[in-house]
Amino acid sequence: MNAPHPSKVAGIDSTVPSPAHTVAPAPTASGSSPVPPPNAPGALLQDRLAGWVSDLTTLHELTERLARTAVLAEALTELLRAGAALVGARRGLVVLEPGDGLGPDTTIGLGLARADLGHIETVPRSAMSYGRILDGLPGADGEIAEPDLLAEDGLDPRHREVAARLGYAACYALPLSVEHGGRVGAAVWLYDEPAEPGERQRHLVGLYARYAGEHLARLVEVERTRACMATMAEELLPSRLPRVAGVQLAARHRAGPRGGGDWYDALPLPDAALGLAVGSVTGSGPSAVAAMGRLRASLRAYAVMEGEDPVAVLSDLELLLRLTEPARSATALFAYCEPALRKITLAGAGHCPPLLVGERRTEFVETSLSAPLGMLACWEAPSVEFQAEPGETVLLYTDGLLHRTGDPTDRAFARLHAAAAGVPRALRHDPDAIADHVLRTVLPDGLDAAEGEEDVVLLAARFE
Incomplete structure (x- = not known):
């Protein structure tokens, strides 16, 4: 009879089952002569196979x-x-x-x-x-x-x-x-x-x-x-945020593994004004990152020339996109801020509404429904004007923040609202702390730091 085989095959952990290489002979009846063992060379070959x-x-x-x-x-x-x-x-x-x-x-x-x-x-x-x-x-x-x-x-x-x-x-x-x-x-x-x-x-x-x-x-x-x-995307985004009297700024950006087209910007404008922008270009990879860089640079130029009219800024941006990249579309939101008056005038093109966070209120800013840039023959949408109270923070973000939750859109918006409303009172004076709290709450279990499929942009502006 062949010797029994050990529980490991070639040193392999016994958790990986090894098949029985040979079968033990059937027991013989009492008094009968034992069955002779099988041919040794054949059994050895069977065992090796x-x-x-x-x-x-x-x-x-x-x-x-x-x-x-x-x-x-x-x-x-x-x-x-x-x-x-x-x-x-x-x-x-x-x-x-x-x-x-x-x-x-x-x-x-x-x-x-x-x-x-x-x-x-x-x-x-x-x-x-x-x-x-x-x-x-x-x-x-x-x-x-x-x-x-x-x-x-x-x-x-x-x-x-x-x-x-x-x-x-x-x-x-x-x-x-x-x-x-x-x-x-x-x-x-x-x-x-x-x-x-x-x-x-x-x-x-x-x-x-x-x-x-x-x-x-x-x-x-x-x-x-x-x-x-990730390096390319970061280099195309602001290396630092501007210092403007009457407002504190913070930004967070999480790039997807394939490189996406989400972006943000903050630039000082004439008459002590401030321009804030977030947007997202369709697609992923090097072409989307390059398109994002071109779109952001163009918006900066339009904002300097006519930033007090956000609709004009986005209209010019839409025309540029249609002429230079007709196969691509983008969402964008541009806000013209007057920090001394805490007055914000904004226009959006298919983008998520801003979220206003304060002591007495946490609410989404009502914006007009509009199509993304490059989707219509001629883009147009009215602007919206509102005023922030002292100490209130305006959150601008891309839809990647909502998509990374994995929830339906309405539940993702509710999750974002609850996260902003739950910012501890001690943190509300610091836009960096507010941004971090919102990211950790909306995207728990390390999703805020993990490489999700979607880019995430969050821009916080706290008015003094």
Whole structure:
């Protein structure tokens, strides 16, 4: 009879079920002679085939889980977990360090706290297996197995000290690379006792690491594109808000992963006036960001020339959009503010109404219904005029703030109203605090900081 198989296949965690490779012979009747064992070569072949099928099934499941990760940090964590299961380790770390030097660079641990990673980073780089791989030192072009670190005579003293402190006695490292693009990083798994993966385990984790390197390389490119788009969008927005007597300003901008066309602006105008604007260009990606920059620059020019008439400003902007970008539309809201009188005259083109927040009232400003710019042959809408009380704050925002909630439009508006009405009295004198409170309340659970699909713009103006 074949020997029973252990609960792990090739060092794979027992949570991944392994099929029974052979079937135990049926019990014989009492007094009858035992059935002779099956032909040994045939049973061995069957056993090996079952093992290969189990290994390939597990490898497929692990690569599928990795393929479902769309964020770099999630992919690195999944890589560590799968690799630890394949080599039979409990802890590990992955160092992301693309060979072209363009980043992003990061280190993520499995079963290691941030302080533990800090201790490891104090070891000379050339004494760590991942450091030798990343630096391309001799003998480090492939896997590195150190089955008994503390028994090595040439082990770096600092490495010995850190290994004893963290309680690991062996490690196994693999490069993460792409076939034609060079290295991406290196992964290291740590053993609590002297150990090393067997040949079968090394083969499986090597296949997995090859796929993981390609997947990580793709996510690195995505991350770089996102960072580039966010930088472009931020550079096209005001680097700082103007100082105008009688009003305090604050702005918040959250860019989507693909780069959107939401924007805001605040500019001083003649006669101690102030122009406030928010808007959103349709589409996403580099073309939308570029269109946003052109639209914002044009609105600034029109505001300086005829800012006291917001309808004229938006009419000129609509004409420009139709002539230069006929396939694109945009929403916009422009407000001409006279801080000394706390008087605001505004016009909107398909945009969300401002929200007025004060001690006695929290209400949406009634604006006329109008189409977005570029949607009609000739845009026109009346302006609206209102006056803010001392200490009241006007909130201008884009519809991305509402869309990120995931609620229907009416519920999203109610959520925004409740968030503004709930601003603590102690914070109402600070527009920065008001903006932060509204974002955290409307978008809880980190949605205000997370990369949502929609851009978010919030501009707060508090009148003294």
